Amino acid sequence: MKNVTDTAAVEYARVPTQHTYNDDVFPQIVVNNDKCKTVADTVEFVKANQSELEAKLAKAGALLFRGFPIDSAETFDVFSAGFGYPNFTYQESLSNAVRINFTERVFTANEAPKDVEIFLHHEMAQTPISPSKLFFFCQHAADQGGATPLCRSDKLFEALKAENPELASDFKEKGLKYTTTMPAANDANSGQGRSWKSTLSVNSAQAAEAKLKELGYSWQWMDDGSLKAITPVLPAVIELDDGSESFYNQLIAAYMGWKGVRENPSSAITFGDGSAIPKEGLERVAELSEDFTFDLDWQDGDVAIVDNYRAMHGRRPYSGDRKRVVLVALVASER
Numbered sequence: 001m002k003n004v005t006d007t008a009a010v011e012y013a014r015v016p017t018q019h020t021y022n023d024d025v026f027p028q029i030v031v032n033n034d035k036c037k038t039v040a041d042t043v044e045f046v047k048a049n050q051s052e053l054e055a056k057l058a059k060a061g062a063l064l065f066r067g068f069p070i071d072s073a074e075t076f077d078v079f080s081a082g083f084g085y086p087n088f089t090y091q092e093s094l095s096n097a098v099r100i101n102f103t104e105r106v107f108t109a110n111e112a113p114k115d116v117e118i119f120l121h122h123e124m125a126q127t128p129i130s131p132s133k134l135f136f137f138c139q140h141a142a143d144q145g146g147a148t149p150l151c152r153s154d155k156l157f158e159a160l161k162a163e164n165p166e167l168a169s170d171f172k173e174k175g176l177k178y179t180t181t182m183p184a185a186n187d188a189n190s191g192q193g194r195s196w197k198s199t200l201s202v203n204s205a206q207a208a209e210a211k212l213k214e215l216g217y218s219w220q221w222m223d224d225g226s227l228k229a230i231t232p233v234l235p236a237v238i239e240l241d242d243g244s245e246s247f248y249n250q251l252i253a254a255y256m257g258w259k260g261v262r263e264n265p266s267s268a269i270t271f272g273d274g275s276a277i278p279k280e281g282l283e284r285v286a287e288l289s290e291d292f293t294f295d296l297d298w299q300d301g302d303v304a305i306v307d308n309y310r311a312m313h314g315r316r317p318y319s320g321d322r323k324r325v326v327l328v329a330l331v332a333s334e335r
């Protein structure tokens with residue numbers, strides 16, 4: 001019998017909406033063409049081509065696998081584990097999103113209602129502990145909408161530098177501080193609804209304070225039992241391995257999507273020295289990001305790997321009776 005790796009050359013597909021940067025496409029799309037019949041074949045295929053796939057991912061920032069036999073949380077777990085990357089668990093993260101775990105590695109992307117847009121962000125860039133890569137798996141696409149927008153943050157920052165070098169330099173030099181309020185109990189109706197106990201993996205107020213202190217946060221308890229936390233200074237821009245700079249933060253998601261932030265950005269985001277970020281600047285960054293965004297219109301069984309340092313992601317609202325199920329596995333940082 002023929003071994004899958006005998007015919008394992010990677011085949012790429014093109015779609016009309018793909019972007020081209022530096023003579024390469026974004027995102028890269030790898031197609032199966034019936035070569036891999038099982039998830040074990042797929043893992044073998046990945047291992048046989050891992051250096052090529054990783055090089056494509058590093059350059060493009062996102063890699064889509066289409067037509068592979070991945071159809072459940074379990075097969076997705078096997079596929080994502082096949083790359084051999086260190087796991088980043090939801091429990092140990094400081095993510096503010098409410099999610100449900102399926103396997104140790106795999107959980108739901110975000111339990112926010114379907115009409116809520118999740119705006120572009122780098123996963124957990126508003127916390128000191130963020131993953132290096134994300135695997136997304138579309139188990140069931142929505143009837144209408146529900147695409148995952150992917151945005152090239154290196155290209156976004158390049159454009160911002162060209163248009164407004166002063167603002168770009170302020171972001172780079174000053175960094176950012178984020179203020180988030182974690183509710184007393186999980187709120188599934190919000191994209192930011194994870195309770196402080198769950199977010200911080202603690203059972204008492206005392207343990208919450210100890211954890212925040214260790215991470216360099218300052219905090220304040222609110223009358224309704226929620227916990228307001230202010231991060232230490234975090235970067236707004238990071239340098240990537242190829243020397244390019246990436247707009248690595250949560251500013252767009254915070255400005256566009258967090259409650260009350262559009263009206264008063266300083267309630268949640270400031271420069272690292274505490275000074276206000278100009279509203280027009282935030283507005284412009286959100287506008288500019290559209291030029292570098294590709295909407296990934298999911299098909300059932302699609303898996304995407306996103307380089308969390310180079311590309312932002314979000315979630316478009318969706319509608320229809322079909323339940324959209326997109327699962328996630330995260331890769332810990334090796335930086």
Ligand SMILES: [Fe+2]
Nearest residue numbers: 121122123313
């Ligand atoms: Fe996310």
